[in-house]
Amino acid sequence: MNSLKSLKETLLLGPGPSTVSPSVYEALSTYTVGHLDPRFISIMDEIKEYLRLIYKTSNDFCMPVSGTGSAAMESCFVNMVDYQDKVLIIQNGYFGLRMENMCQRLGADITTLKFDWGKVIDLNLIEETVSKNHYDVVAVVHAETSTGVRNPIEKISKILKQDTIFIVDAVTSLGTINVEVDKWNIDAIYSCSQKGLSCPPGASPITFSSKAINKMNSRDSLIPNWYLDMKEIIKYWDGNQRVYHHTAPINMMYALYQALYDVSKEGLDNVIKRHEKVHLHLVEGLKSIGLNLLVEKEFRLPSLNAVEIPSGVNDLEIRNTLLNNYNIEIGGGLGPLAGKIWRIGLMGHSARLHNVDKVVNALKEVI
């Protein structure tokens, strides 16, 4: 028996992946061509253009990494963090921890500012820390998927010194809330394909500023990761004569192309407004059945809603019932929030009013 045949479509309302849109499924089954075929290269060029629009940047260096969000994340850190660089990590959730883990492997001199999970970071403390010390790199997660908190990237960027490289995780923010790479002086930023863009996982957009490119090009040491060495990969993604590095996941690039095309047709501003609207609808719906959100209103992400689990309710039992009886996936909490919250993602194609109604009605029935 072919196991694939037993899979039915599931409404993906967890922390990602989100439900893939029909246009993207269709794009995935487009004929595979060679990775150096001129027709594919022109698709790559269009992808870069679309990414500049969605990231709001004029950076030359803008491309998808072949891999999931973690590969894009690692590509920012391995290319930007040199051995013994002083790195400040602003941490208020699981993905901030992952940044620290990656920097440890690179032999960086790390300072971590830790804030409570579910709370926004304290700008005053960051300001005090950066005014007293010099950091080569400062890194923070924009949309903390583990908690549903939106961190104030623009405000952080205003505090940083000119010569610091600012790395931002936009895995859950790109295509769901505003991300302004140039205006916010971000030097290296990464995202993924499976959340706001509603593709399967596997082609993850990054962009580097000219300051970041200068840092990368002036390094004496080899970038300590062959697959993610952007000095080499750029020779495949840019220039008149493309040079083979690794075989691009061609059909995933088709999917990404289609998702970006769809965003441009709907209009990025409309996409962002849609996310806000469905989020507010969810908050209302949850309130009507007695459920509350973990995060203070001002710092809530529309794309990731952390819902407090009422006492006496079995987290896993409810999630399993939703999946098995209603065909709806929602996420559980991570780390200190495990068993305490559900994570309801409203991202990309999943971010629709009727999907909110489905999950609220299902929760009403099962709790």
Ligand SMILES: Cc1ncc(COP(=O)(O)O)c(C=O)c1O
């Ligand atoms: C904020 C954040 N950063 C990084 C990642 C890692 O991405 P991936 O799981 O696609 O490797 C995730 C995944 O959910 C995420 O939410």
